[in-house]
Amino acid sequence: MTAMTKTAAQRGLPGARQRSLDHFLASIYLPQARCRKRSWRVDERIARQYLSPTFGRSRLPRITRPAVESWLDGLRAAGLKPSTCNRILAVFKSVCAQAVAWGWLSQSPCQGVRCLRQPLPPARCLDAVDARRVLRALETSSAQEALALRLLLLTGGRKNEILRARWENVCPETRVLLVPLSKSGAARQIALSDPALAVLAAIPRREGSPWLFPGQRPDRPLADIYRFWNALRLRLRLGPVRVHDLRHTFASLLVNAGHSLYEVQRLLGHADPRTTMRYAHLGQGTLVRAGNAVGAL
Missing domain, CATH: 1.10.150.130 (Tyrosine recombinase, N-terminal domain)
Structure with a gap:
């Protein structure tokens, strides 16, 4: 032994x-x-x-x-x-x-047991036309939920990363929103584009609350935005698109605009590049342009 x-x-x-x-x-x-x-x-x-x-x-x-x-x-x-x-x-x-x-077992009975195969389903997302429709509709509202949804679509952040964001973690000079504890268990930075900075500038600060989006109690953030999103989704006839699909949309639009999966991986904060692959929804127009680029050579 x-x-x-x-x-x-x-x-x-x-x-x-x-x-x-x-x-x-x-x-x-x-x-x-x-x-x-x-x-x-x-x-x-x-x-x-x-x-x-x-x-x-x-x-x-x-x-x-x-x-x-x-x-x-x-x-x-x-x-x-x-x-x-x-x-x-x-x-x-x-x-x-x-x-x-702890010495209760000499060998795990789970050793060698393989996970079941589970092909990753393609992530649902909005196309560029519907994404613009959503943004235009959100821009007509000053509700906290509308501002949060705009920030989600413009940054690709996770819902909890945006809803639980604090003012102390917003760095306009370096164009970063710091997430002290992300889904992976580590800190990460969300890049802030010009439109995202404009949304942040439009968010009113509530005295005594550290949150970008305060809840009913000042010591807690906004709990959820499902009802607001669901009403908007139905009004715009978007189909079964979830709030999390705005993150998929952000990634898909990046790929279809010609950005690399490495860039998408960094912007989404994925530790494993294989996770990013499910967001790589290349539209037919993108594939045709890629083929034409080879033909032009």
Whole structure:
């Protein structure tokens, strides 16, 4: 037994290998998740709904890889989407990895279990004509929701990055909106174009509130913009376009204007370039222009 393995085993409680998955979840995993993970509530829900009913009473060493694979197939057969199954599996893998680290397991039963294949669907987005219609409609309103939606479309920011933005993080001199904690867990910067800066200049400041878009209580930001967006979407007959699709629209318009996927990746704040690929919706006009460029040579 290596020194590293001894350390892990020593961390386990006496008789840990004889204890159940539910016991490990309640005594080790979930208490640590509450302290260290922003998404701990998701882990808690998945453990309650999907892990405990099948494996909760099982002693950890008795859980096998074939059992995990059969359980995963059963989730899919029950009608869950591959993406949902993979999120559940990711939590189970995290639980088992921690059980190994604490000496409750010698090897994870999830080791080697592959995620289900889930092809990325093409992201929905507005074309240039509809994007202009949306902006013109938003420019006629001084509501906070309209200003926030304009900023979303002009920056490609995520909804929470814009709704939770603070004035202290706006840097007009460097043309940056700082996001201290992004979806990836790291800070990132949102580039501010001339139109985006104009929107920021039009936002009224509420005394005593640090937020660009304050909520009903000054100590909290605007909670949501769904109702405003849904009414606008229906009025403009846009179809089932979500608020998040404004981010897709920003990326798609960039690509169709000839900008590289690397530029799109940087502007959207993607750590993995593969994530950016789903935003690369090249319109037929762009492809024809590209072909003509070769023909002209």
